Amino acid sequence: MNELPQQLVNGLLLGSMYGLVAIGYTMVYGIVQLINFAHGEIFMTGGFGALTVWLILPSGTNVLLALPLMIIGAIIVATTIAVGAERFAYRPLRGGPRLAPLITAIGLSLALQQAVWAWYPGAKSARTFPEIPGGPFELGPVTIQTGDVFLLIAAPLSMAFLGYFVMKTRTGRGMQATAQDPDTAKLMGINTDRIIVVAFALGAAFAAIGAVAYGLKYGEVQFRMGFLLGLKAFTAAVLGGIGNIYGAMIGGLTLGVAETMAAAYISEVPGLEQLGGQSWANAWAFVLLILVLLFRPQGILGERVADRA
């Protein structure tokens, strides 16, 4: 049986999740030129937020009915933490040397991880996450899981919403203006501080949706889940052209597909047997990143490279 269509779908699903998280990196970078390394952990807290809602609901609740509440719970937890982080960890350092907020972000990432590890009941090892019941759907050669259906619906919807928000709403246009030139934007009467908060909150909300998808897909959440996924999402953002929201999604999809293809087929290339398989998928993901950055430093879609960098 030909497994290519299935592997392609596997890659696209993984990539959609990377894309959802990558949006947060790219939006924050586009506006304040900060690589928010704590974003992976904000993703993780979103997952635990959804789990908390599930645990509060009476046991036996239909997962599909609980899902909207779980998404809201995830978004509330993630945005609260992201906005709090912006207010107390990043804003005081704005205007300071570039490296200071970056290091704060790394510290915050560790602190969040350890806080969940220490204080969330049972989080010292993986916690099981509810799964949507129902058998897998067979579409020709492709099998799709119930948990993946959520991702298939949520990722394009989120993207469409974001596109609309940035292009059509007042706040969205304010974001574009702030990204182009914060000082002029301020002179034009845009409250840039508020815009920055909105960027953090939106990024966190998308990460929270990604975290719910992660839980539904893999059936567990754990305190370390944001580290590697955050790193991959950041890679996806750079790959697509950091600062460009569509680039984040395209970078995510490219990375997911590339990784899955590498895991599935590299071992069949003569001479590369040793470098194939899932254990090498991460290595190939970064090879791809290096190649793209060598030949197209601005990333796949690559908006303008920040003119003030």
Place this chain on the structure above:
Amino acid sequence: MRHRSLLILTAVLTTGALTLTACGSRDDKNSGDSGTGGGTQTVVIGIDAPLTGDLSALGLGIKNSADLAAKQANATKHVDGITFKVEALDDQAQPSSGQQNASKFVANKEVLGVVGPLNSSVGESMQKVLADAKLVQVSPANTSPSLTQGQNWNGGEKVRPFASYFRTATTDAVQGPFAAQYLFNDAKKKKVFVIDDKKTYGAGLAGTFKAEFEKLGGKVVGTEHIDPETKDFSSVATKVKSAGADVVYYGGEYPAAGPLSKQIKKAGAKIPLVGGDGIYSGEYIKLSGAEGVGDLATSVGAPIDTLPSAKEFVENYKKAGYKEPFEAYGGYSYDAAWAVIEAVKAVVEANDGKLPSDAREKVAEATGKVDFEGVTGKVSFDEFGDTTNKQLTVYEYKDGNWAAVKSGELTS
């Protein structure tokens, strides 16, 4: 100024959070009973295991069981004039942490024996540090053959690398082939897909399994290596499905094995996943969920609840009120700690009821000669430091629990 104060506040909060978690991980130390009387001497048994992280379920079982052994020895005054204490350190399943812990044990002069670790890769990193100090180490769970028989154990040239290293667990040289024989002869599986996580334990186990399965006439229809840190195994699951295997063998531990089993079944390959003692845990049941039913695991020794000698252990464990279950290695950890206690007893009795000045060296020597009935059967060691107890059991995931299906020794 407002900004500065905010900065300080953030820094303080962050530091506070980090410090608190650090305290949290340390407060288990010295949980052993002391009850030191007037002229008694204290012997500390070091415990090294993953007390936090993915593998903590197994690690905490090891810690509690060894702790129980020390408490029992104190309660019955098993060694006159000696009070046992335990010091448990967390290795987080990381070889580097294990080595640091080994150095800490060496530095504490009261430590006369170490029980642990769980992971073979961690064991590898600790061996030399402990051997240099002639400090005896008894692992309840390391199954990699090279730890006791040298790197070339498979080539027929067995050399014991470290004289101070012992273990109460059977090796993969026995466990992998045992699983292969069960699958081929009893379960009638002919086509296997072999997956491992490239770690000392996982790769070794998968290797010995594969060799025996092929020798028996079975077919290996595919091999894969996974990265246990990621949770997306969809590409592997798809490969398993299209390979047409009737069973999957996984060399590795439950944090990856649970999701792997689930994803393989969801991808449409309704075949059992079989693993070693690394997946024989209650956590595996939780992680693989309903999809994991029918999966198999081999583990060292006879099923602990069937041994009469084990009943007392299970009862005492309950009575002691530990929060965590003793898990797969509880009995072996208890026996490992007792091996150290018996060795200390022999040394003390040979020295007129006192610890000699070269106690560590003497205890290491005496450990090789211990011979007693433990909770997992007879506890004694061969010339390599391996247990003489070669019993193994196949368990099946059934009704939300592991149920023993076959117990026996490897037939060669």
